[in-house]
Amino acid sequence: MKIPAKLLPVSLASSMVLASFSALADYPDGPITLVAPYGPGGSSDLAARTMASSIPDYIGGNVLVVNRTGAAGVVGSNFVRNAAPDGKTLLLARYGSHATGPALNPDAPYEWDDFTYLGMLSLDAFVCIVPEDSPYSKLEEWKEGVMANPGKYSYSTSGVGTGNHLVVSLLLDSQGIDPDTANHVPYEGDGEVVSSVVGGHVDFTCVNLSPALGQINSGTVKPLGVTTPERVDDLPNVPSFTELGYDSMEAGIGWSALAGPPEMDEDIIQAWAEALAQLQESESWNASVDRLGAIPSIMSPEETKEFVGSQVTVIQDIVERLQLAD
Amino acid sequence: MIIDNFAQGFELFFSWGNILAILVGVLVGIVFGAIPGLTGTMAVALVLPFTFSLAPVTGILLLVGVYKGAVYGGSIPAILIKTPGTPGGACTVMDGYPLARQGKAGKALNMALYSSACADFISNLALIFMAGFIAAFALRFGPPEFFALMCFSLTIIAGVSGNSLMKGLASAALGLLLASVGLDIIFGTPRFAFGEVELTAGINFIPILIGLFAMPEIINQFTKRYRVVTRIAEAANARVSWQEFKGSLRSILRGSLIGVVLGAIPGIGGAPAAFVSYGAAQRASKNADNFGKGELEGVAASEAGNNGVCGATMIPLLSLGVPGDVITAVILGAFMIHGLTPGPLLFQENIDIVYAIFCGILLSSVFMVMWGKLGIRVFSRIADIPNTILFPAVLVLCVFGAYAVNSNPFDVLVMFLVGILGFAMLKGNIPPAPFLIAFVLGPMLENNLRRALQMSNGDYSILLRNEITIFFLALTVLSLILITVRNLKRWRRRTAEKRDDAPLTN
Numbered sequence: 001m002k003i004p005a006k007l008l009p010v011s012l013a014s015s016m017v018l019a020s021f022s023a024l025a026d027y028p029d030g031p032i033t034l035v036a037p038y039g040p041g042g043s044s045d046l047a048a049r050t051m052a053s054s055i056p057d058y059i060g061g062n063v064l065v066v067n068r069t070g071a072a073g074v075v076g077s078n079f080v081r082n083a084a085p086d087g088k089t090l091l092l093a094r095y096g097s098h099a100t101g102p103a104l105n106p107d108a109p110y111e112w113d114d115f116t117y118l119g120m121l122s123l124d125a126f127v128c129i130v131p132e133d134s135p136y137s138k139l140e141e142w143k144e145g146v147m148a149n150p151g152k153y154s155y156s157t158s159g160v161g162t163g164n165h166l167v168v169s170l171l172l173d174s175q176g177i178d179p180d181t182a183n184h185v186p187y188e189g190d191g192e193v194v195s196s197v198v199g200g201h202v203d204f205t206c207v208n209l210s211p212a213l214g215q216i217n218s219g220t221v222k223p224l225g226v227t228t229p230e231r232v233d234d235l236p237n238v239p240s241f242t243e244l245g246y247d248s249m250e251a252g253i254g255w256s257a258l259a260g261p262p263e264m265d266e267d268i269i270q271a272w273a274e275a276l277a278q279l280q281e282s283e284s285w286n287a288s289v290d291r292l293g294a295i296p297s298i299m300s301p302e303e304t305k306e307f308v309g310s311q312v313t314v315i316q317d318i319v320e321r322l323q324l325a326d
Numbered sequence: 327m328i329i330d331n332f333a334q335g336f337e338l339f340f341s342w343g344n345i346l347a348i349l350v351g352v353l354v355g356i357v358f359g360a361i362p363g364l365t366g367t368m369a370v371a372l373v374l375p376f377t378f379s380l381a382p383v384t385g386i387l388l389l390v391g392v393y394k395g396a397v398y399g400g401s402i403p404a405i406l407i408k409t410p411g412t413p414g415g416a417c418t419v420m421d422g423y424p425l426a427r428q429g430k431a432g433k434a435l436n437m438a439l440y441s442s443a444c445a446d447f448i449s450n451l452a453l454i455f456m457a458g459f460i461a462a463f464a465l466r467f468g469p470p471e472f473f474a475l476m477c478f479s480l481t482i483i484a485g486v487s488g489n490s491l492m493k494g495l496a497s498a499a500l501g502l503l504l505a506s507v508g509l510d511i512i513f514g515t516p517r518f519a520f521g522e523v524e525l526t527a528g529i530n531f532i533p534i535l536i537g538l539f540a541m542p543e544i545i546n547q548f549t550k551r552y553r554v555v556t557r558i559a560e561a562a563n564a565r566v567s568w569q570e571f572k573g574s575l576r577s578i579l580r581g582s583l584i585g586v587v588l589g590a591i592p593g594i595g596g597a598p599a600a601f602v603s604y605g606a607a608q609r610a611s612k613n614a615d616n617f618g619k620g621e622l623e624g625v626a627a628s629e630a631g632n633n634g635v636c637g638a639t640m641i642p643l644l645s646l647g648v649p650g651d652v653i654t655a656v657i658l659g660a661f662m663i664h665g666l667t668p669g670p671l672l673f674q675e676n677i678d679i680v681y682a683i684f685c686g687i688l689l690s691s692v693f694m695v696m697w698g699k700l701g702i703r704v705f706s707r708i709a710d711i712p713n714t715i716l717f718p719a720v721l722v723l724c725v726f727g728a729y730a731v732n733s734n735p736f737d738v739l740v741m742f743l744v745g746i747l748g749f750a751m752l753k754g755n756i757p758p759a760p761f762l763i764a765f766v767l768g769p770m771l772e773n774n775l776r777r778a779l780q781m782s783n784g785d786y787s788i789l790l791r792n793e794i795t796i797f798f799l800a801l802t803v804l805s806l807i808l809i810t811v812r813n814l815k816r817w818r819r820r821t822a823e824k825r826d827d828a829p830l831t832n
Contacts, residue, residue: 040371041655050663053375067371068732070527071509078523079734105514109523154781160514185469185780186511188773191655195592195648201468202781214647214667288378291665 027087027271028061034258036092037076039069042190043124043208046292047256048092051121054285058275065092072162073097078109085261087268091115095124095254096163099308103315104161106325112312113305116264117257118272120299120307122289124254125228126167127238128206129221131197139224139244142204143175146182153203154183156196164193166315167206167227167252169324174246179322197221208254209234210293227252234293251314256294257304269301328455335681338383347384348686351391352693356701358392359399362409362536363727366396370656382664383679387686389660390640393653394446394690397596397636398698401438401629406431406708407720409540409727413531414596414632416762417604419539420486421617421624428620431709432564432702437622438629439698440571445582445630447691449637452586453644454684460638461645464590469777470788472593474798476771479598479763481805482605484813486759488618491813494760497751501764504529504744511773512780524736533728533741534765540724541745542752547717564706566622574626577607581627585634590641595651596632597766601759603631618757637687644668644680 036048045067052063068076077097083089093115102108136142146153157165165186172179185202187193190211196202198220206227213234215221223238227249231240241249258272279285280298289296299307319325351373358369369392377385400412405422418438425434452460467475480498487494507518508528519525581603588599607627608617617624639650640657647669649655661668666676673680708716728741751758775789782788790796 039652039655040367041649041652041657041659045371045656046659046663049371049375049659050378053378065371066733068734070732071523075523075527107516107526151783159511160509183780183783184512185777187777188511189655191649191658192593195465195642195646196468198646198648199465199468210662214669214671217667218647218670220646220669284378288663292659292662 027268028059030088031062031064032059032087033089034063034065034092035076035080035089036065036067037069037073037094037097038067039189040067043210043254043292043294044073044092044094044096044256046210047122047289047294050285050288050292051092051258051279054282054288055275055279058278058282059271063090072101072105072159074101074105074108074110077101077115080259081110081114081261083261085116085264087260087264087271089261090118091259092121093117093257093259094163095256098257098259099255099312099315100163100166101161103312103319104166104325112308114262115259116262116269117259117301117304117308118264118269119258119276119301120297120304121256121258121276122294123228123297124256124294125209125226125232126164126206126252126254127209127212127216127226127235128167128171128204128224129197129212129216130204130224131200132220132222133200134203134222137222137224139175139239139241142224143177146175146177146204150178150181151183153181154185156185156187156193156202156205158189158193158207159186163252163254164190164205164207166318166324167249168204169322170249170252170318171206171241173318173322174241174248179324194221206252208293213293225249228295232295248314251311251318253311255297255307257308273301331677331681332685334678335683336685338678339682339685341384343381343384344387344682344686345689347380347388348391348690349693351388352395352690353697355392355395355397356399356402356694356697357395359396359411359415360402360701360705361727362403362411362540362723363532363730364411365532365731366393366400366412367652367656368730369396370653374656374660377660378663382661382666383682383686385664386657386660386683387690389657390683390687391690391693393657394633394636394694395697396653397633398439398442398446398629398694400632401442401625402435402701402705405434405438405625406705407540407716407723408543409720409724410535412596413535413766414600414635416535416539416597417600417628417632417759418625420604420628420759421619421621422628423539424618424620425622425625426709429709430620430622432706433566433570433622434625435702435706436564436566437570437574437625439695439702440566441574441578441581441626441629442633443691443695443698444578445585445632445634446637446694447688448579448582449586449589449634450684450687450691451637453637453640453687457641457645460586460590461641463587464592464642465646466792466794467591469774469781470791471794471798472591472774473771473778473789474795474802475591476767476774477802478798478805479602479605479767480771481802481809482601483760483763484805484809485605485608485614486601486618486757486763488755488757490755491809493754493756497756497758498760498764500747501761502768504534505765505768506772512776524734529740530731530734530737531766532731533737534744535762536724536728537741537744538748538758538762540720541741542748542758544717544721544724545745545749546752547713564702570622574623576610577603577623577627578630580606580610581630582634585631585636586638588631589635589638589650592642592648592650594635594770596635598770599635600628600631601763601766603634604628618759640687644672644683645670647672
C-alpha cells in the first residue's frame with residue numbers, strides 16, 4: 001500500500017490510535033501481576049490477597065499476587081516502577097514503602113510520586129502499645145514516666161525507615177520527648193515487634209492495628225491510643241490521639257493503595273477506578289478487610305494521589321525537623 | 327476436661343471435607359517442598375485465597391497440612407539430588423546425599439519419612455498438652471537470650487567441619503561475609519551493596535542453598551570424562567530395619583525435643599533446629615566420624631529437628647497470637663480472615679475450633695507417612711536415572727528454583743556465582759555446611775547482640791541477665807573447651823603418626 005508522504009503523519013497517528021484502542025478494549029487480556037513488596041502473612045500481603053480474590057469479577061481478569069520482598073518494600077516497589085506501564089504489573093503500595101520509606105531513606109531509588117496511583121484500598125490505624133505489666137496505662141502517665149527516666153525505656157520497630165519507626169517518632173515528638181530519651185530496638189516485621197512487647201523485652205511501640213488487635217483484646221498488651229482521627233470500631237474504649245489533643249499523630253495513618261509504573265494510559269487508570277468503585281460495594285471484600293483490622297476506604301486515583309501527597313508533605317517536614325534521615 | 331474438649335472438637339472436626347482438606351494439603355505441601363525454590367511459605371500463601379470461602383476449620387487444616395507436608399518434602403530432593411527443597415532440608419543433604427550415592431537412597435528417604443513423622447507427632451503432642459507452659463518459656467526469649475542461644479548453636483560448626491577445623495572456620499567466615507551484605511539493621515546503612523538496589527535487600531537464602539550444594543555437584547559431573555556408576559539400588563536396601571530405626575531413635579527423640587523448644591520461640595525456624603539436632607546427635611554418637619559421609623542417624627537427627635519445629639510453631643500462634651515463623655504468619659492471616667483471633671481469647675471463645683484443629687493436626691502426621699510411602703516408591707527411581715540425563719535436568723530445576731523464590735533474575739546470578747564458589751570449595755575440600763550455618767545464624771547473632779545492647783543502652787551486663795543466657799553461654803564455653811581439647815588430641819595423634827611413619831617411608 002502506498003501512502004502519500006503528506007498523509008503519513010495522519011495515517012501513522014490514526015493507526016496508533018487504533019492500535020492503542022484495540023489494546024485497551026480488551027484490557028486486561030491476560031493475568032495481572034500484583035507485586036506485594038513485603039513477605040507473605042503481613043498486613044500488606046493480606047491486603048493484596050483479599051483484593052486479588054475479589055477483584056476478577058470487576059476488572060475482568062485474574063490478579064496474581066507475587067511477593068518481591070527486601071529492603072523494607074523498596075525492592076518490590078522499584079521493580080514495578082521500572083516495569084512496562086501496560087497495566088500488567090501493578091504494586092500494592094504501602095504507607096511504609098511510599099510515604100515513610102522515601103522520606104526516611106535518602107538512598108531510596110524512587111520518590112513517592114514516581115508511580116501512577118490507581119486507587120486507595122484501605123487505611124490502617126496505628127496503635128501505640130505497652131506491655132501488660134507496664135506501670136503505665138494512660139498516655140499522660142506514660143509520657144511523664146519516659147521523660148523522668150532517660151535511657152531506661154526502649155521501643156521496637158520493624159526496622160529503620162519503616163512505617164512504625166516513623167509513627168513512634170511522631171509519638172515522641174507529639175509529647176515533646178527528645179528522640180534520644182528512649183532506645184530504638186529495630187526488629188524485622190510486625191510480628192516480631194508485637195511479640196517483643198508481649199514478652200516485655202521492650203517498653204513500648206506503635207504498630208499496625210491488625211497484628212496487635214488480638215493481644216489488646218486478650219489483655220497481653222495495653223493500648224495508649226490510635227492514630228485515626230476517630231476511635232476505631234474494633235477498640236471502642238481506646239482513645240484516639242486526636243481526641244487527646246495530639247492531632248499531629250494523624251500523619252501516622254497507614255494505608256494500602258493500588259499503584260502502577262509511571263505514565264500509565266488514562267484508559268487503564270479509568271478501568272481500575274471503575275473496578276475499585278464496584279469493589280467498594282462488595283460485601284465479601286469489605287468483610288475481609290474489616291476482619292483484618294483495616295478500614296475499607298476506596299478512593300479515586302486523584303483522591304489517592306492527593307491523600308498520599310499531603311501525608312508525605314507532613315512526614316517530610318517531621319523527618320527534616322527531627323533530622324531522622326541523617 | 328481435656329476429654330470433653332476433644333469430644334467437642336472431634337464433633338466439629340469429623341467430616342469428609344476436613345479429612346480431605348488435610349489429605350490434599352499434605353500432598354500439595356510435599357510437592358511444593360520437594361521442588362527446590364518452591365517453598366512452604368509460597369505454597370501456604372498460594373493456598374490461602376482458596377481458604378477464604380471454606381469453613382474456618384477446613385481452611386486452617388488445609389493450610390496446616392500444606393505446611394507439614396512442605397517441611398517433610400524438603401528432604402526428598404536433599405537426599406536425591408543434593409538440592410534441599412526447603413532451608414530446613416539443608417542439613418539432611420550432609421548424610422542423605424552420600425547415602426543416595428552409595429545406593430541407599432530408598433533407605434535414606436524412608437528414614438527421613440519415619441523421623442519426620444515421629445517428630446511431627448511429638449511436636450503436635452507438645453502443642454496439645456504443653457502449649458501454655460512452653461509458650462510462657464518461649465516468650466522469655468528476648469534479644470539477650472537469642473544471642474546466647476546463637477552462640478551455642480554456632481559451636482556445631484566444629485562438628486560439621488570434617489577433618490580440618492581451620493577449613494571449617496574459613497568456610498564459616500565466607501558465610502558470614504555474604505550474610506553481612508544488605509542493610510545494617512540498627513542504622514539502615516547499606517553494607518557491601520555497591521549502590522545496587524538488589525544488594526541492599528541482602529542475599530537471598532534459597533539461591534545460596536542451591537548454589538552451595540547442587541551446583542558444585544553438577545559442575546563436578548560435567549568435568550568428569552568417565553563416569554563410574556557406583557549405585558546399585560537394591561530393593562532390600564530400601565527398607566529401614568527395626569534395628570536401624572531403634573539405633574536412631576534416641577536422636578529422633580532428642581531432635582524432636584530440640585525442634586519443639588526452638589520452634590516455639592518466635593523467629594528461629596526449621597534450619598537452625600535441624601543443625602542443632604544434628605550437632606547433638608553427632609556428639610552423642612559412637613560413629614561421630616561417619617557423620618557427613620552417609621550416616622543414617624544423621625538423616626534422622628536432621629529431619630527430626632526440622633519437623634519437630636512445625637507443631638511447636640503453632641504454640642505461640644494459638645496460645646499467644648504471635649506467629650512462630652513466616653508460614654504460621656500466613657496461617658494467622660487465615661484465622662483473621664475467618665474472624666478468629668488466635669491467643670488466649672480463642673481458647674475461651676472457640677475451644678471447639680481449637681480442638682477440631684488439634685484432631686486434624688494429629689491426623690496430618692498419619693497422612694504424611696501415607697503420602698510419603700507412596701512418594702518414595704516413585705521418587706527413589708530418580709536415583710536410577712543416568713547422570714547424563716539427571717544432572718542437566720537438575721540444572722534446569724536449580725535455575726528455576728533460584729528464580730521462583732522472588733521472581734528475580736538477580737537471584738539466578740547469585741546462584742551461579744555461589745555455585746562456582748561452592749565448586750572451588752569442593753575441590754579444596756572445604757565443607758559447605760559451616761558456610762550455611764554461619765549464613766543463617768550469623769545475622770541472628772549479630773542482630774540480637776546489637777538489639778540487646780540497644781535495649782540496655784550499651785551495658786554488656788544485659789547478656790547475663792537471667793538463667794537462660796547464663797545457661798547457654800556456659801554451654802558455649804564448655805563446647806569450646808571440648809572442641810579445643812579434641813582438636814589438640816587429634817593434632818598430637820597426627821604428628822605422632824607422622825613421626826612413627828617417618829622411618830617406614832624412608
